[in-house]
Amino acid sequence: MSLVRCDISVSADGYVAGPNQSMENPLGEGGESLHDWTFGLEAWRKAHGMEGGEVNASSPVVEERIANVGAGIMGRNMFGPGPGPWPAEPWNGWWGEDPPFHHPIFVLTHYPREPLTLTDTTFSFVTDGVESAVKQAREAAGDKDVLVHGGGRVVQQLIAAGLLDQLELHISPIILGSGTRLLDNLGPGVSFEQVRVIEAPGVTHLKYRVRK
């Protein structure tokens, strides 16, 4: 069955971004190291058009992440830079002319904008909320899964609205101390069911089924 799922790197103290996010530092201070476990992997490098790299217990997790995805959802803050109206000079995302997604992406924003196609990725801008974004992404995905790319606040909104089926945390052994905490503002009635745990070098992959 088609799932709406998210996998995201978090610090041991639960942050998905450090403090003071900016154009120069989109993941906030210290946030880059949340992803240390991934950069050296062959599976990650291949998905980003690079050769070489390591194979370890994280490799199947990264391969599984990318497999069977038909559409994606992300927040305006991840498409960046935000918040506020779109700048006069067009902002076309962080990823250049050939974004690594290769599936339609629905960007949650308060500000309307025409769809943007870069190579084989089309970004559509959704202004009528998370339910609409999930509906459109599900339709675009067909039998495949909808992958929620982030950031943290969008994931929170989806969990709080009962729209996320599965959440996999990649827990890095770092302490950020402040920034954006993933599992906040969820409201009552949310529970998780532990599905799978994988120990890998420098990271724990912890997969939950989400219930609301």
Added chain:
Amino acid sequence: MSLVRCDISVSADGYVAGPNQSMENPLGEGGESLHDWTFGLEAWRKAHGMEGGEVNASSPVVEERIANVGAGIMGRNMFGPGPGPWPAEPWNGWWGEDPPFHHPIFVLTHYPREPLTLTDTTFSFVTDGVESAVKQAREAAGDKDVLVHGGGRVVQQLIAAGLLDQLELHISPIILGSGTRLLDNLGPGVSFEQVRVIEAPGVTHLKYRVRK
């Protein structure tokens, strides 16, 4: 080498106790379910003088916890009830006449009190801070480990002061939403190193070496 170590059950959103802790509800609202993974285990039941129970992937974790412990540290809020001066009617802990510790316990408090011995557990009340408590507990433990029993604020203080060597989180798949979050107020310069991960029914055991 003798370690100062702590293992503690946390929710998926990082709380070690729910909101509104009280005499009737010492772990706060919803906090009891943090420990659901442990009550049915033979290893836990045996340590609390009961027979029967289950053996699963959590069993060696519980056995390891209890092994090689020479002394313990706990906060006044765990010895309970707190805060404030000791009540006129003596409060001798939550555990009755035969507490399950069987080693000397150093209770951090602002209020002096004579040591209290119940069967083979002696509670000493330390009023001059966490460094003193660790020093006294290390001396009492000799070659064995010092186990930090909690609660959350004492663990925070020990990490922030660079006095904790090892932290094992038992991550329950529940969301508490508010209460006492373990990994808060740690200050700068704290980092963890992932030592071991164990997947068990309804819980993930994640062990860190603590650095400061």
